[in-house]
Amino acid sequence: MIPELGHFSLIVALCLAIILGVLPILGAARNNSVFMGVARPLAYGQLLFVGLAFAALANAFLSNDFSVLYVAQHSNSQLPGQYRFAAIWGGHEGSLLLWALFLTVWTAAVARFSRHLPEEMVARVLGVMGLISVGFLMFMLFTSSPFERLLPAAADGRDLNPLLQDPGLVIHPPMLYMGYVGFSVAYAFAISALLGGKLDATWARWSRPWTTVAWVFMTIGIALGSGWAYYELGWGGWWFWDPVENASFMPWLLGTALIHSLAVTEKRGAFKSWTVLLAIAAFSLSLLGTFLVRSGVLTSVHSFAADPKRGIFILSFLVLVIGASLLLFAWRAPKVGLGGKFDMLSRESLLLSNNVLLSVAAASVFIGTLYPLFMDALGYGKLSVGPPYFEAVFVPLMIPMVFMMGLGPLARWKKMAVPDLARRVQWGFAGALVLALLLPLVMGKFLSLESNKWSPMIVLGLLMAFWIIASLVISLRQRWRGQGAFMQRVAKQSLSYYGMQLAHLGVALFIIGVTLVKGYETERDVRMNVGDTVMAGGYEFRFNGVTETQGPNYVAGVGHVTVNKDGKLVGELTPEKRQYNVSGMPLTEAAIQTGVFRDLYVSLGEPIPESDGAWAVRVYIKPFIDWIWAGSLLMALGGLLAVSDRRYRIHKKTVSGSQSEGAAS
Amino acid sequence: MKPRQKRAVYIVLAIAAVGLAVGLVLNALKDNVSLYFTPTQVFNKEAPQDRSFRIGGLVEEGSIRREKDGLTVHFMITDLHQKLPVVYKGILPDLFKEGKGVVAQGKMEADGLMHASEVLAKHDENYMPPEAADALKKAEAANAAAAAASAVAPAAK
Amino acid sequence: MMRFILPFVIFLVLSVFLYKGLGRDTREVPSPLVGKPAPAFVLPLLHEPGKVFSPKEMQGRVWLLNVWASWCGACKDEHPVLMALSQQNIVPIVGLDYKDKAVDGEATLKKAGDPYSLVIADADGKVGFDYGVYGVPETYVIDKNGIIAYKLIGALTSQNLREKILPLVAELQAK
Numbered sequence: 001m002i003p004e005l006g007h008f009s010l011i012v013a014l015c016l017a018i019i020l021g022v023l024p025i026l027g028a029a030r031n032n033s034v035f036m037g038v039a040r041p042l043a044y045g046q047l048l049f050v051g052l053a054f055a056a057l058a059n060a061f062l063s064n065d066f067s068v069l070y071v072a073q074h075s076n077s078q079l080p081g082q083y084r085f086a087a088i089w090g091g092h093e094g095s096l097l098l099w100a101l102f103l104t105v106w107t108a109a110v111a112r113f114s115r116h117l118p119e120e121m122v123a124r125v126l127g128v129m130g131l132i133s134v135g136f137l138m139f140m141l142f143t144s145s146p147f148e149r150l151l152p153a154a155a156d157g158r159d160l161n162p163l164l165q166d167p168g169l170v171i172h173p174p175m176l177y178m179g180y181v182g183f184s185v186a187y188a189f190a191i192s193a194l195l196g197g198k199l200d201a202t203w204a205r206w207s208r209p210w211t212t213v214a215w216v217f218m219t220i221g222i223a224l225g226s227g228w229a230y231y232e233l234g235w236g237g238w239w240f241w242d243p244v245e246n247a248s249f250m251p252w253l254l255g256t257a258l259i260h261s262l263a264v265t266e267k268r269g270a271f272k273s274w275t276v277l278l279a280i281a282a283f284s285l286s287l288l289g290t291f292l293v294r295s296g297v298l299t300s301v302h303s304f305a306a307d308p309k310r311g312i313f314i315l316s317f318l319v320l321v322i323g324a325s326l327l328l329f330a331w332r333a334p335k336v337g338l339g340g341k342f343d344m345l346s347r348e349s350l351l352l353s354n355n356v357l358l359s360v361a362a363a364s365v366f367i368g369t370l371y372p373l374f375m376d377a378l379g380y381g382k383l384s385v386g387p388p389y390f391e392a393v394f395v396p397l398m399i400p401m402v403f404m405m406g407l408g409p410l411a412r413w414k415k416m417a418v419p420d421l422a423r424r425v426q427w428g429f430a431g432a433l434v435l436a437l438l439l440p441l442v443m444g445k446f447l448s449l450e451s452n453k454w455s456p457m458i459v460l461g462l463l464m465a466f467w468i469i470a471s472l473v474i475s476l477r478q479r480w481r482g483q484g485a486f487m488q489r490v491a492k493q494s495l496s497y498y499g500m501q502l503a504h505l506g507v508a509l510f511i512i513g514v515t516l517v518k519g520y521e522t523e524r525d526v527r528m529n530v531g532d533t534v535m536a537g538g539y540e541f542r543f544n545g546v547t548e549t550q551g552p553n554y555v556a557g558v559g560h561v562t563v564n565k566d567g568k569l570v571g572e573l574t575p576e577k578r579q580y581n582v583s584g585m586p587l588t589e590a591a592i593q594t595g596v597f598r599d600l601y602v603s604l605g606e607p608i609p610e611s612d613g614a615w616a617v618r619v620y621i622k623p624f625i626d627w628i629w630a631g632s633l634l635m636a637l638g639g640l641l642a643v644s645d646r647r648y649r650i651h652k653k654t655v656s657g658s659q660s661e662g663a664a665s
Numbered sequence: 666m667k668p669r670q671k672r673a674v675y676i677v678l679a680i681a682a683v684g685l686a687v688g689l690v691l692n693a694l695k696d697n698v699s700l701y702f703t704p705t706q707v708f709n710k711e712a713p714q715d716r717s718f719r720i721g722g723l724v725e726e727g728s729i730r731r732e733k734d735g736l737t738v739h740f741m742i743t744d745l746h747q748k749l750p751v752v753y754k755g756i757l758p759d760l761f762k763e764g765k766g767v768v769a770q771g772k773m774e775a776d777g778l779m780h781a782s783e784v785l786a787k788h789d790e791n792y793m794p795p796e797a798a799d800a801l802k803k804a805e806a807a808n809a810a811a812a813a814a815s816a817v818a819p820a821a822k
Numbered sequence: 823m824m825r826f827i828l829p830f831v832i833f834l835v836l837s838v839f840l841y842k843g844l845g846r847d848t849r850e851v852p853s854p855l856v857g858k859p860a861p862a863f864v865l866p867l868l869h870e871p872g873k874v875f876s877p878k879e880m881q882g883r884v885w886l887l888n889v890w891a892s893w894c895g896a897c898k899d900e901h902p903v904l905m906a907l908s909q910q911n912i913v914p915i916v917g918l919d920y921k922d923k924a925v926d927g928e929a930t931l932k933k934a935g936d937p938y939s940l941v942i943a944d945a946d947g948k949v950g951f952d953y954g955v956y957g958v959p960e961t962y963v964i965d966k967n968g969i970i971a972y973k974l975i976g977a978l979t980s981q982n983l984r985e986k987i988l989p990l991v992a993e994l995q996a997k
Contacts, residue, residue, distance in 0.1 A: 073899075151980075154902065234759070277829060284833075291840070311844040319837050326830035333826045344671065356679070360686045367690055370839070371698070377842035382701035384719060389697035393689045525755050527735035586759045605756035608735035616735050616756050726921070745951060764893075764921070 003068050006056025007147040013049035013104070014137040016042050020107075020130030024123035028196070036123035043111040043126050046133060047104040054088075054101045057146050061088055067153030070094060070146040076159035076582050078553035086170040087160045092310075093146035095173060099290070100136045102174075102181040107133065110185060110210070117206060124192035125185075132184055135317045143310045159553065159582035168228035176221030176248055180286040182214020183255060186262075187283035190276045191325060194332045199272050204265035207279070209643045211262060215255045216639035222248050223632035234588035234603045236523065236620045238628060241390040246369040247289030250362045254282040257358035259639075260351050268413060270348055273333040274355070280329060284322045285362070291318055292369075343415040350408045357401040364393040402464040402511070405504060406471035410478075424478075428470030436462035440519075447520055447598065447623050448538025448565075461515025468508040472501050496645040503638025510631030516624035525605070529614040537621035539600060540564045545613050546577075546604070554578045556589070559604045559615065563593070573602045575617075590618075598623045699770055707773070708747040714773055717782065720749060721768045729763055739778075742767060753781040760786040856973055860887070860964050861952040868919050868927055868941040875916070875942045877968055884994045886915045886987075887962040888938070888978075889950060892926040894958040900977035904937035907983065913991050917941040920950045920958055963987060965994045 020042040027035025057070075061084050066072040074090045089095040107129045114122050140146075163169075189207035193199050225245065230238040239245065258278040265275045291314045342348035368385045376382055410424055436459050444452030479497070480489050522536045528543035535541075544560040556578040563570040573591035580587065590603035598621055605616030701719045702712045712718055720742055728741035728748075736755060741748045751769050761767060761784060771781035864876045888904065890897040908915055917938035919927040924943055931941070944950050953962070963972040972990055974982065 150902075152902070152906075158899070273826070281829075315837065315840055315844060318840075322833055323830065323837075326833055330827040330830050344674065356682060360682070364686060364690050368694075370836075371694065373843045374839055377839050383698050384701065385694070386697050386699060389693045392693035392697065393686075396689055397686065525736060588759055605736075609731060611735065614735060618756055 002056050002059055003065070003147040003149070006053040006060075007141075007145060009049040009052040009056065010137060010141055010145075010147075013046050013053065013100075014134065014141060016046045016049065017130050017133040017137055020046060021127055021134050023127075024130075025127035025195070028120035028123045028127070031120070033119065036119050039123045039126040039130075040111045042130070043104075043107045046130070047108040050097075050101050050104045050137075053147075054097055057088055057094060057097060058085065060147075061085065064157070065153075066155070066157050067149055067151065068146075069148045069150040072150050072154040072157045074157065074160050076157040076553065078581065079157075079160055079165070080552050082167075082170060083160055083165045086164070089173050089177075090160045090164050093140070093144045095177070096136065096140050096144055097146055098174065099177050099181060100133065100140060102177050103129065103133050103136060103184060106181055106185055106210075110188075114206075120196065121192055121203075121206070124195055125188045128188040128191045129184060132188075132321065135321065139310075139313050139317065143313050156582075159580065162554070162578065162580045162583065162585050162587040163232060165553075166228060166232055168224055168232070172221060172224040172228055174221075175217050175224060179214050179216075179218025179221050179255075180248075180251065180289065182210065182217055183251060183279075183283040183286050185210040185214065186258060186279045187325075190279035191328065194276065194328050197332060197335070199276065199332070199336045201266050201269045201272075204262045204272075204275060208259075208262045208266060209648045211255065211259055211279075212639050212643045215252070215259055216636045216643075218248070218252050218255060219632055219636040219639065222252055223629050223636070226632075227629055230625070231590050231592055234590050234618070236590070236601050236603075236618070236622065238517075238625065241365075241368070241387045243369050244289075244293050246365050246390075247285075247292050250365050250369075251282050251285040251289060253358050253362040253365070254278060254285060257355045257362075258282050261355050264348055264351050268342065268348060270342060271352065271355075272336045273329075276333060277329060278355070278359070280322070280325045281359075284318075284325070285366075287314075287318055287321060291315060342413070345411070345416045345418055345421065347408060347411040347413045347416070350404045350411055354401055354404050354408065357397055357404075361394060361397045361401075364397065365390065368393070399460070399464065402468065402507070405507065406467045409475050409500065409504070410471055424474060425471060428474050429467060432463055432466035432470045435466050436460075443516070443520065447621075449520060449522070453519060455519065458515055458519040461511055461519070465508040465511040465515070468504055468511075472505060472508075475501065494645055494647070496642040496647075499638045499640070499642030499645070501638070502641055503635045506631045506634030506636075506638060508631070509627045509634060513624050513627030513629075513631060517622050517628070520623045521625075522621040524619045526617055526619065527608060527614055528617045529612065532614075534617075534619055536619050537598070537623075538565060539570065539621060541602065541617075541619050543615070543617060546607070546615060549576075551578065553582065554580045554587075557604070557607075559591075559602070559617070561591070561602050561617070563600055570600070573600065575602045575604045577604045577606075594626055596626070599625050704742055704744045704747040704749045707749050707779075712773065717770060717772045719768055719770045720751075720779065721766070722748075724761065724763050724765055724767050726763045742769060749779055750777070751779045751781050751784075753784050755784075757784055758786045762786070856970055858970060860962070860968050860970050861949070863949045863952065865918075865942040865944055865949060868917075868924060868931075868943040871924070871943070875940060877964070880914070880916070880964070881968060882966050884913060884966055884991055885939075885964055886913055886991075887918060887953075887964060888915055889918045889920050889953075889958055889960045889962075891920045891922040891958050892930040893922065896977045897959045898934075900959055900979070901934055901937070903978045903980055903983060905935050906980075907978075908937035908939075912988065913995075914939040918949065919943050919945075921945065921947040961987070963990055963994070966997065 020039060023035045024039035024042075027033065027037075057068075059065075060068045060071045061075055062081070064071070064075065064077050064084075066075075070091060070093050071087075074094070075084055075087045079087065087094075089098045107126060110129065111122070111126055114125070186207045189203050189210070193203035222245075225248070226238045229240065229245075230236065258275070261271050261275045261278055264270050265272055291311070368389050371385050372383055406428075407421065407425065411421060439462055440454040440458050441452055443458075479493050480486065482489055524534055524536050526532075526534050528534065530543060530545040533540050533542045540563065542562045542564070544562060546557045546559045549556050549558050556576040559573075559575045559577075561573045561575070563573060571593050573593060575591040576589040578587045578589055579585075588603050588605075590601055592602075593600040601618075601620035601622055603618045605618060608614040608616060699717055699719050700713070701721065704720065704722050706712060707720060712720075722742040722744045725741035725743045725748055728739075730739045731737065732739070737752065738754075738757060739750065739752050742751055743749075751771070753769070753771075765786060768785045769779065769781040770783040770785075771779045774780050860877050862877060864874050867873045867875055890900075904915065907913075915938050917940070919941055922943070922945065924945065927941070927943065931938075953960075959977055961974040961978055962970050963974075965971045971994060972987070974987065978987070
């Protein structure tokens with residue numbers, strides 16, 4: 001009975017969404033305040049009913065109701081409780097419901113926190129979000145209802161894919177979806193501005209905090225996904241340029257560009273049509289990501305079962321949403337005048353260049369991801385584009401970007417003289433360069449490698465990271481210098497300024513992590529007999545054999561590896577080779593000892609036949625790898641700090657836009 | 666600078682940047698794309714001899730053999746029509762199994778073996794990599810043609 | 823202004839490719855055998871290896887040939903659907919136990935129930951090869967004249983049974 005109620009709630013939610021998508025937009029066009037007034041209650045109602053549907057599905061999972069087909073496919077009575085909950089989004093139908101739920105959450109949040117906005121703006125924004133919601137709810141109800149019954153009921157379920165039975169996977173998809181869906185808010189604001197024909201700086205100011213929050217979620221989501229790949233896939237890699245990873249990375253790149261471009265539009269009134277286009281593009285890529293994952297057009301480790309019918313539905317939806325927005329853009333954008341003028345060297349021009357580079361980077365990832373599809377469609381045969389392509393294109397684009405990222409916060413709006421800027425940064429740059437040249441000379445010794453490795457790529461990576469940090473220090477010194485108490489001056493700077501700097505520091509840490517792990521990692525695939533030792537990066541790994549153990553829904557061989565350094569015990573690592581009972585799927589569970597400067601990583605390959613308990617074992621030393629995620633986390637924290645800035649909380653009835661208080665971006 | 670000159674400079678810069686990016690993309694695509702072949706195509710000498718390519722199919726039943734070092738593995742990839750011997754040194758993915766779909770990337774060497782640098786098996790037992798499915802589909806078509814021929818002339822069997 | 827319509831044009835081109843990409847889905851493989859006579863064979867029964875079966879025996883009847891194996895995960899999914907279908911007694915289902923040990927095949931049927939009118943053992947997969955089996959499970963609909971009318975790759979579900987297979991069987995039986 002409860003699953004049917006869930007299904008019914010979805011139908012009710014669809015009805016509400018249809019009204020929400022029509023009446024308020026009509027009302028805004030005709031200046032009918034009754035029609036506009038229904039937007040808020042409908043947004044809340046929609047949240048209520050999609051929430052009920054989600055609760056119904058959660059209940060089916062937690063109570064092991066295997067008469068629901070989706071539950072029978074993705075859960076099992078042996079499955080531990082937290083994974084039974086996470087299994088809700090372990091498959092296509094449920095993850096779609098999660099998508100829809102988050103969309104209604106964002107819609108309701110906009111309804112709740114937009115009291116200071118003009119009524120027709122709110123009506124349009126909520127209406128546009130309602131239309132998106134109509135598309136997703138229809139998709140779910142017509143092609144992929146999670147509430148379909150299985151009669152007669154299965155005695156037990158097929159179990160969740162073991163790869164997904166992991167704490168990281170409990171939170172990774174929700175975070176990522178919050179990000180994907182969150183870009184719909186910026187999109188809805190942009191479309192509303194186009195609809196209303198008022199493309200001034202105000203829409204940028206209103207949508208900024210929303211965009212930043214969505215970006216924060218997305219950053220965390222991608223970082224979690226990468227962390228999951230690192231310890232769960234058992235190869236020690238943290239990014240594979242897999243189509244699905246790319247599908248989340250492209251909107252992130254554009255989202256990053258959008259955050260910066262919104263800042264310029266808000267403060268200087270420049271790049272107006274560009275910003276609108278970015279907002280449309282960022283959300284379009286989120287939708288496209290959904291399409292790629294679910295239609296089976298591209299395959300990857302992450303993709304759901306392919307179903308051409310679903311593919312057609314999403315593609316039509318995609319064409320409708322993106323096509324209509326781009327047409328609207330083509331129709332309305334030419335009427336937008338040029339914004340504030342700026343000089344060749346100014347904060348605007350630096351931000352614009354960054355925007356262009358980020359967009360070009362997104363486009364190059366896009367081309368690499370879809371290239372096999374293009375070639376196949378054109379009849380050139382099947383092929384695949386490997387990670388080297390992405391690295392070869394992405395890195396050269398990021399070098400100038402990082403350079404300008406250091407200059408941006410130091411440059412003035414409108415106009416800046418070259419000698420002035422050069423004088424400000426010269427010592428910082430020189431310091432970064434010297435440090436980057438010298439550090440590799442001692443790095444090998446620090447990581448107890450056999451030799452010091454000095455390569456141009458390592459120097460370049462370090463230079464970029466130190467350059468960001470140097471510019472950050474210069475900027476802080478400028479801001480904190482002056483009369484009065486030091487603490488007062490520190491407190492005087494806006495939170496959004498600190499947020500920006502924190503996020504930039506995150507990028508620096510990220511670059512350090514990537515550079516050093518690429519430059520200094522040690523990887524050994526070896527055959528180990530019981531009692532064998534292998535040396536890697538100054539550590540001695542001893543293999544003490546494999547024992548059997550019983551998990552809640554699997555049996556596992558547990559390897560025992562002790563690690564010594566200079567004769568002292570560093571720790572024992574216990575990698576596992578699991579065999580899940582229901583699906584019979586094997587799974588490698590790596591054992592990792594995390595450290596600030598290095599991770600020790602051991603995973604089991606396979607037992608070697610006709611031997612006395614010998615195994616193929618993978619032994620990795622990964623220097624500074626955790627800096628990658630620490631950096632991502634700082635970026636996310638920086639974003640949070642920026643949105644908690646006071647000026648987003650002071651709601652003025654008449655926001656006039658352009659010139660505003662703080663000088664922070 | 667006058668606004669017009671400034672505009673011209675912007676346009677030149679933008680074109681230079683886009684040109685650079687296009688150059689990067691094309692260059693990287695040229696070197697890093699691996700074409701995909703089926704065992705039958707390799708048998709017919711359609712695959713390149715001097716560069717890396719991908720091959721898909723099933724791991725033939727009973728064909729997995731390990732060398733003494735425990736890490737070097739020999740196996741056959743088949744599309745049920747032709748097969749290709751592959752050698753790989755390293756740890757295989759969890760779902761690498763006889764009779765299951767697999768994709769290997771590597772180069773043909775003088776010893777007649779494909780030396781794989783990468784072996785992929787998808788993380789779902791019901792899944793078959795699309796390249797593997799494609800290889801089997803093509804072989805199936807070939808078999809069907811043979812079957813049709815034998816149906817016309819049943820005495821031949 | 824042309825430059826503002828450019829994003830739309832690029833997107834249109836892209837969607838054409840995406841649409842083509844959908845068509846390249848590998849799971850909907852049209853079998854070259856559809857419309858052709860089902861390849862002949864003689865195979866022993868799984869339960870009674872002494873007896874043999876050949877498609878000729880089914881001449882004049884519409885029947886299903888279901889390829890399965892004890893080692894196949896997706897077969898476990900379609901098993902309840904087959905059980906339900908066999909109870910309705912609409913169409914005889916012949917099981918082809920593909921590349922399987924007879925002991926394992928029998929054990930599976932004993933444990934989960936036997937939906938088949940009869941089961942034949944294709945231990946070395948030779949017949950499966952003739953039929954172009956490239957994944958298990960697969961189901962063939964064969965008409966009264968021994969012509970393959972339809973081939974389903976992948977598991978039977980109540981949906982594809984209801985929407986495709988049963989209407990087709992009814993149509994063929996009425997002929």
